[in-house]
Amino acid sequence: MANLTYDLIIERFLSFADKEQNIRAVIIVGSRARQEKPADQYSDLDLVIFAENPNSLLYHKKWLAQIGKSHITFLENTAVGGGIERRVLFEGGLDVDFACFPISAVSEMKSQYQVLSVFGKGIEVLIDKDNIIPTIKKNIKTDLSKKDMSEEIENTMQDFWYHAVLAAKKICRGELLEGKSICDTYMKNLLISLNRTHSKLKNGIEYNTWHGFRFFEEWSDPTIVAKFAQIYSHYEEKDVWEALKYTMNLFEELSIEVCKLKNLFYPAESVRYATHLVESYYLQGR
Template identity: 55%
Template sequence: MNKLTYETIIAGFMEMAKNDEKIRAALIVGSRARTEVPADEYSDLDLVAIVENPSAFLDDTDWLGKIGKHYLTFLENTAVGGGKERRVLFEEGLDVDFAFFPVSALPELEQDPEPLGVFAKGVRVLFDKDGTVTALVHQAPKNLPAPQMPGSEEIRNAIHDFWYHAVLAAKKIRRGELLDAKSICDSYMKHLLMQLVRTQNKLNKGLAFDTWHGNRFFEKWADPETVSAYKNLYGVYEEEDVWRALHNTMSFFRETAKDVCVKMDLHYPEEGDAYAAGLVESLYSQEQRPV
């Protein structure tokens, strides 16, 4: 038997689709279709299919056997576009995301900035039985809205949200809910911090500067000082280290948020910052209470 490769997976899907009228189009997106940050040996395959009925492929796995032997498969929301995808780990360690969108979703995809941004980075159309996807892909760069800086209210909300959760994390630590506190500090608060880091980079390097989505390629697009600072923002599952991570996260957020506010000519909530930080310090100095 021939060794399974990403190209044979693609060929297998195309062969299956040739005899299935429910599959109207398929395209490759992501690293295996773009020139900027192209695929490397660790990259997966992102295959998007436009079908009559997505549930026929999302709720069933028999069709995977026509493509190759797989060991793991599960459902997940797509990163963009509001769809669902079946993620699969095939033999040879090949991981593939099969995203299925109904034909009826095409008008929405034509207007949604997130999938348009993905298409604009690079697409490889495998087949298009109706010609609709090819037109969408060609128009994607033109239809992509101009990048915009977050508004003042969005920045203000993120700053207040962060300091509120700093106090909440401290209360959780003191109550003995260490894992919950660590989750707030290392996930929720870091998400708010990333919003400000992205904004700061766009303010410094221009609106068109690409900060990708999620935490993708953070080490490539963030400045070295920010990357270095992040090394001290996470803690292990131990009380004193969670306190350390919380304090460091607060300090770095304050520095970043103030810089953003100065550059955007916004008021920084010094009073709210000081009050929240004072509560955190007060809680830090207390004895741990039994749950």
């Protein structure tokens, strides 16, 4: 029997999908469909499936046997698009994400910036029984260029400083893991989001900042990347306080520059108030 390869997985899945009335369209996204940062030996296969009843693919696993022997499989939310995907680790360590969406999701995706950003890096159409994919493709360029980041920036800043105070309260209460989680997860996500905006404002809206943490070390300003060595903590109270302080300092530095580049009001009073509260909680906890 032939060793399983990604090409063979695609071939077998297409044979299954062609006969499956439920499946209306299938595309490849990610590294196996794009020119920039193409697939390497560690890359998976990302399939986006539009089906009349996506739950029949997500919540039943028997159909996977038609593709190959699977060792691990589970459900997870998709990185973008608000959907669910079945992730599968097949024989040979080959991993495939089957992101399954209802047909109605096509009209919603046409106006979702994150989805269009992923699709804009490249897609390969494998099946399109009803010619629905072109309606997404024609929106990619126009919608990406129209995005206004002002409201998102303002909300991110307010969100960050609220959670800085919340993290300090949790540490003072003795909920160290909760405080560390807010600082090292929630607040870091906001920091990286603002950093992504900063990079686009400096380099142009078309500048590729990917999604999530993908290729962060390459698209981010090297001086900012270097500061990330200071902003994560060990599970120790003093260290969490230090990480919180450095995270706040870096976010403030980025916020000021982003507001200047975008000509936005910088909420200095809110920042001062939040910083004062964090400092007062720190002194209480000593």
